[in-house]
Amino acid sequence: MTNTVKQKLLYNLHSLKSMGYDYHKTIDLLPNDIKNIKLPDNIFTLKSNVENCYLCELSKSRKNVLFGTGSLHANVMFISDEPSNSEDELGSFYTGKTGELLSKMIENVLNIKKEEVYITNLVKCKSSNSLNKLHVDSCNDYLQKQIELIKPKLIVSLGENTYSYLFNEKDNFSQNRGKELVFNNIKLVPTFSANYLLRNPSSKKDAYYDMLRIKNILELST
Template sequence: MTKLVKQKLLYNLHLQKSMGYSFHKSLDLLPPDIKNMKLPDNIFALKSNVENCYLCELSKTRKNVLFGMGNPKADIMFISDEPSNSEDDLGFFYAGKSGELLAKMIENVLNIKKEDVYITTLVKCKSSNSLNKSHIESCNEYLLKQIELVKPKLIVSLGENTYSYLFNEKDKFSQARGKECLYRNIKLVPTFSANYLLRNPSSKKDAYYDMLRIKNILELSN
């Protein structure tokens, strides 16, 4: 039985359970290789796994799987909460107005080509309504493996949702924004998401100073 078939079977059993069916013993909905972190030690093989993932309901509504993009050995990794509508439609990052804004922030302030950084998301599929914690937890082992394989010197978390999940802290984003933190022994700086900046252009100045701080930390780490 292939991994894809196993994942589909587990998803269908979970769906039946949600409809009221009961089983003799509780289900472990994560396949053993994910549960025990035995994911591929190759970023391209991991990408193939994720593209065939059916662990949560987002797989039913996605148009594309947005695994990650950029240099797989980048010094800096950007993590957002989920793909944007434009990214889901087109199947690649930096699409749409928010993607274009983020690309400009990276290239104009950090002076790094967007192809030379690595970007990914907490979940690899766009949510149709609102993102919830169960969706993120289904993808969490994938994200941790990405971080392990890329080995960035610095992580930039984009937006309040991303910071809140990574650190399991609610309502503390405003205090942490722009400051250096540690996430799994890797330096991390939270800043605004591009979507937020489009809705709140008055915060672009603060985001600019965050990016200067990020640039300084990155230069000192080299």
């Protein structure tokens, strides 16, 4: 059975479950450890798999799959929650006002080109309504494999949603924002998302200091 066939089968099972059907709890077609083992160790093959993914209903509403972009040898990986409307529309990262602001945060504060970092999302497809745990769970193994293959020295999580899903915490973003944490044995700093900063410009000063801390961590690790 090919990976594409498996993905379509899982998508159909998710659809049935959303309509009220259920199956025995012990049935686990692809346990986490098995899924991780079977994912390819080549970033381009992984990208192809993700672009042909049908694990959740977002595959029906997406216009484009936003897998990731940037240097495959990046020291820092930025993780957002999901593609923006303009990214989904154009199939490209750093689009729209949020993309422009994130570019400035990287290039003007970190003093590195945006092409030198790697950016991806928890979820590779834009949600039609709101992001939920099923979407994140469906993409989680893809994200973990990306981290494994890129091997960043530092991860920057963008926004409260991203932090909450990565750490399975709902209420600690404000306390931990800007602090050096550890995720999967990799240093991680949570900060505001560009989308939040556009809606709350008074927080840009705090985000600036977060980026300075990120810059300092990167300089010390190289």
